[in-house]
Amino acid sequence: MGSKGGRVQRDQDPSGPAAGNAYDPCPGPGPTERIPFALRRTGMASPNPRIPRTVIAGIALAVLLDTVIQITWKLAVAGIPDDASLGATVSGALSGPYFYVAMLAFGAQLINWMRVLARADLSYAQPFTALSYLTVLTLSSHTLHEHLSPARLCGVGMILAGVFLISRTSHRTPDVQRGTRA
C-alpha cells in the first residue's frame, strides 16, 4: 500500500490546493457549498470535492451508453434460435436495426470512455460501469417481465454500496505518488 502508515483510511490524501486545482477545468463553488445538505451532518461529506464535472458527466454517459449497447445487443439477437448456425446468427443480427444502433453506441462509448480515462484513474472510473447492471436489470424487468426477487434487491443494494465506497476515494492519483515522475 503506497500510503504512509496510519493514514490508510482514504486511498489517498487530498493533495495540496495547488495540485488539486491543476486538473480541474471548472473549479466551481467552494468545497462546502457543493456538499448536499443531507450529507453535511453525516460525516460522509466528500473528502475529494474537486472531481471535475467532465469526469462525472463522462461516467454518467458511459453508464447510459453501456445500457443502450446491452439492450440493443439483446434485441438484435432476440429472435434467433439458440441452435442456429454461426452464419444464420450473424445474418439474423444484421437484418434488423438494433445491431447498427449497438455499433453506433459502441463507437460513441469508445470516444467517451477515452475522454474519461484521460482525466481519472482507471481503478476509479471503471467500477462505476457496474451501475449499468442495475439500469439493464430495471429496464428488462419492465420490458421482459423478469421479476425482482429479494435476493436481487440485496444485490442492487450491495452494488450501490460498492460504487458509493469507490466514489469516496480520490478520482486521480497524483503523478508523483504513482511513480511516473522522477
Next chain:
Amino acid sequence: MSGSSTGLALVVAAVAVESLAQLLLKVGATGGAACLASKYRARVARIASLGRPAPWITLGVGAYCLEVFLYTLALHHLDVSVAFPLGSLCFVGVALLSRVFLGEAVGRTRFAGVALIILGSAFLAW
C-alpha cells in the same frame, strides 16, 4: 474437458482479456507509455511507436472484441447465473492492473467497493 470447465476457462480468459483491454485503453487515452509506472515505462520505451497512443488504442479495441467473442462462447457452456458474477471479476483484474502497471492508489476503500460489487452481482444473478 467437460462442458462447464470449458465454460469456466472461457470466462476466466474473457475476464483477463477485458481487464487488459481496459489497461490498454487507459494508456492510449493518456497519450502513450508515459502514464505507465516508471519501471515498466523504461522497458516499453525501447519500442518507439509505443510512445504514441494509436497502437495502445488499437490493441485495446482488439482485446475488447476478443473479450466479447470469448464471453459469448462461454455462454454456450455456462448458465448466465454463473457466467455473469464471474464476469464481474474484471473489476478485480482492473484494480490489480491499475495498481501494478499504472501505480494508481488502490487502497482498502477501492478494494472493499470492488468486493461489494462482485458480491452484489452474484446476488443479482441468483
